[in-house]
Amino acid sequence: MRDLKRLLHPAHLWDLFVTSDPALGRLRQGMRAVVSAGLAALLLSRLARWLGEPPTVTLVGTMVAMMGSQLATDPSPRAQRMTTLLMLLPATASIVLGTLASRIPLLGAAAFAVTIFLATFARRFGPRGLALGMIGFFAFFNALFFHAQLAQLPALAGATVVGIGLAYTVRFGLIRDRARLDLQRFLRTFRKTVAIVLWNLTDLPERPRMTRSLLRRLGREQDRLNDSALAVEELLTRCQPALRLRIFDLELAVSRVLGAVQQVVESDALVPDARREIRQALAAARTFVREGDPAARRLMQEHIEHVRNSVSGMPEDAPGRADARRLSNSISDLVEAAAQLPHKAPRLAPGQAAAATAGTRPPEQPAEKGLHPATRQAIQVTVASVLAMVVGHAVSADRWYWAVITTFVIFTRTRTLGDTLQRAWARVLGTLLGVIAGLLLAGLVVGHRTVELAGVFVCIFFGFYLIQLSYAWMVFWFTTLISILYSLLGLFSPGLLYLRIEETLIGAGLGVLIAIILLPEGTTVHIHATARQVLSAVCDYLEEAVVNRSKESDPARLIDAARTLDARLRDLRTAARPLNGRLVRFAPRTARTVHAVSELVLFVRHLALGKGVPEVNEAAREWIRQAGVRLASNARALERALERKEAPLLEPAMPLLEKARQSLAGEETVRRGPASPPILLHWLARVDDTLNLIARTASAFRGRALPQRT
Structure with missing residues (x-):
């Protein structure tokens, strides 16, 4: 009962609500989609009636406006504006191509396959490539979905221009980001x-013992704290080292x-x-x-x-x-x-505001060996989409593209087979639940045009509002949206929704099958590659905070090293997400490696930017520096061992730490706080132990005995 009261405490519930959308970013995302779609529908419907064009023109322009307000995720506002404007080119080209090619089924299928390949291949060019590829794909899809006609091409091109213009106006004018407000939030x-x-x-x-579930809870709280700190850090600049x-x-x-x-x-x-x-x-x-x-x-x-x-x-x-x-x-x-x-929050100068909005750029990824991930995915998704076209067309000659869009999106923002499996499951689950909700809602709102219109915009809002929390929720709301939209157009039938389930299962199944048999990238391989990046960041941090630490050290440089370490750990947690839950049994050693590397980062961060290093006598400082050199060297050796798939050879740092402890004198031995030398030595010892634990885990994974340390 006490636990229930604690969890349902009003102030605690309010804090949970506020922290669920820290800077109201998800709220802005949902509002941008609704306002863009609403303005486009209102303006284009009036223009279409005036020009005598069918509703297809309005629907295509509305979809372009809605998607255009969301896709630009470049690091700086200037780059986001440029990306949004550039969307006009692939969107217009795809709508024209989709409308022309759909007249000849075989040509249309080939053009769609080429569009899918190019849209996926463009991801290798970063956020801008991803955005332009996505808008190109969805524009082609809209031409098929709304059955665009050749006579409508000029109007469709004009609707695309209007849609992108409205997306730009809403994103950067009506509902824009404000750096200082975001920082305050x-x-x-x-x-x-x-x-x-x-x-x-x-x-x-007051708990009697520390159970496994309590340890997981502590881990979740640590992750919650770290993610929140990183979110603030991404809005700060090097001009604010004190904060x-x-x-x-x-x-x-x-x-x-x-x-x-x-x-x-x-x-x-x-x-x-x-x-x-x-x-x-x-x-x-x-x-x-x-x-x-x-x-x-x-x-x-x-x-x-x-x-x-x-x-x-x-x-x-x-x-x-x-x-x-x-x-x-x-x-x-x-x-x-x-x-x-x-x-x-401190007041930001104009230049600082722009830098804060741009955020901290992610650390550069190491050069890829072999095929670039975007190229590999482009091949996978194109092959899977062609198969989805064939099988989907056999099930329905009119709605086969539902299978294709499922195949395309389950490869979006994924890297490994595990990621694709998770996204495919989310797509299927969201579709099933969305069909159930659509069947219930359609029966309630049919014939009530105002309610149907309101339902469309409610679904748009929640689809984009919840997409960052769960892809399944986004699919749920957009499947419900399709049900209401068909009701609004007078085309609704339960059989149509059942067909959507069938086509979704076809697309998801074929996508997973191709991810397994064609150029697969295993989840454990990616996890170990990400773990190597964490170990590299650990080495850099040890060198900054321990080896080269002095009273003159630049605080901004130290924090940069710490935040790079945090970002790498977040990448590792993301990479390991497919192994959560029951899937751990398929890769127990990899799961242990992830746990050990996560603990290593925690212990390294407890070094508190090496504040205790300059506070000790010269002899102890030299022993600590030597220990830091050895620990950094061990982290680098582990990184190389994981890359070369060989048993690592580490040198113990404990003898050096013992000599440093013996060199402490006077009040150095009892000082408390972040600059306490005994605490610093304690965490360095934990780092040494954890590096050796990772070495033993890696050696067992490679099936070799751990070499004796010297």
């Missing part, structure tokens, strides 16, 4: 995310609290009264982070003092005393870091 969301993490931790200290450092400090402080709470549960050394005080301290800290209430901070300190008093009678080296000290220090550090984070 992301800062607010980051605070609320920290509050959510703390609220979800409040029940843990970036405060965000990093708060994120790291929360990570230390997560580890301290886990240790309290695992050791089971604190009495129940102390654990209740910890729960109250976490709740008070959450209130302070969320609202900045000084009274909450004082209350937190009182509860922490009670925790310390509860272990005052224990020996100095007792586990309970160490747990209480670690927990109280970590919560105090968190509250202090939260107090340093401003509630309002």
Whole structure:
């Protein structure tokens, strides 16, 4: 009952709602689609009636406007504007080609296959290539879907121009991005995310043991925190190192609290009264982070003092005393870091605003060996689409293109076989649920034109609003949209929706089959390639934060290295997503490698940008530097071993860390906080242990014994 009340707490539910759409980006995405489609439908329907053109012209222009407002995802606003304008070329060409080629079935199929290949091949040119390829494909599809006629070509070309113009106006005029507002919202969301993490931790200290489900929950909270921090980071520029450092400090402080709470549960050394005080301290800290209430901070300190008093009678080296000290220090550090984070975003100069909107560019990918992924996918999707045309046409001579569009989209924004399987399943599931909803809704709204029109725009909004959360939800809403649209056009029948299910199953099945047998890229291969990139980022971070760290080190450079590491880890989690759940049993060693690499990143980030390195005496600093060199070398050796599929050979860093620990003197041995030398050495030791764990996992995966370390 307590857990239910905790989860349904109004403030917690509100925080979850706010953080689900941090800068209202998904809301803007849905609104842009609705406004673009609405303006296009209103304007083009009047022009079509005035010129005596059929509804096909209005529908094609409306679809172009809706899609055109969404597809530009370039890093900078200027590039997004250029991409949106350039969409006019492939959209017009595809509509003309689709209309001309559809007159001759065999020629139309060949033209569609060529369009599919080019649209997929264009992805190799980055976000702009993806956008232009997608608009070209959907424009060709619209010509088929709405049965465009040759006599309508001038009007269709004009509707395309109007649609792109409206998409540009809505995207960059009516509902545009505002860098400073987005930054303010992301800062607010980051605070609320920290509050959510703390609220979800409040029940843990009183748990009797740390179960596997609780460990997964801690992992999810760490991922939630990291994703929120990265979202803020992507809007910040190198001109704001102070704010970036405060965000990093708060994120790291929360990570230390997560580890301290886990240790309290695992050791089971604190009495129940102390654990209740910890729960109250976490709740008070959450209130302070969320609202900045000084009274909450004082209350937190009182509860922490009670925790310390509860272990005052224990020996100095007792586990309970160490747990209480670690927990109280970590919560105090968190509250202090939260107090340093401003509630309002700094004012951005015009140049900074443009840079903030552009975001942080993703790190460059290493050169591909063999076929480029876009070329490989272009071959796969073209072959699968041709087969879908044949089989889909055998089922329905009029609606075969539903199978083709399914084949095309399940290869969109995917890389591996596992990704394609997931997307195919989402497409099928969304279609099935959408058909059920369409059958129910169509019976309710048929004959009510105003309700049908409203239903169309509701489906458009939720389709684009939810696409970032789940592709299945987007398919659900657009399948429902098709049902209402057919009802609006007087063409609705249950058999038509059943046919859509059949064609979707054909397209998804053929797409998966081709992904398996033609130029497949295994999920585990991609995961190991991404893991190598993480290890490379770990090496770079160790060199920046430990080997070359000094009082003169550039904070922006250090944070850049940390955020590159975070971005690589996010790539690894994305690559490993197809192995979640029951699919783990098919690649258990790969799953263990992912877990170990994720832990490695967590331990490396606890080095706190190497703040403790310049704070120690010269002898200890030299031993720490040598240990950092060895750890970075071990990370690089692991990276090479994974690439060459050979057993890695690592050198232990523990002897160097022991010498550094023995070299500490005076208050260096008891200093607390992020710059504490003992804590720095502790996390370096954890990094050393985890690198060796990854080496053992990799060696077992390769079927070889791990060489002896020297």
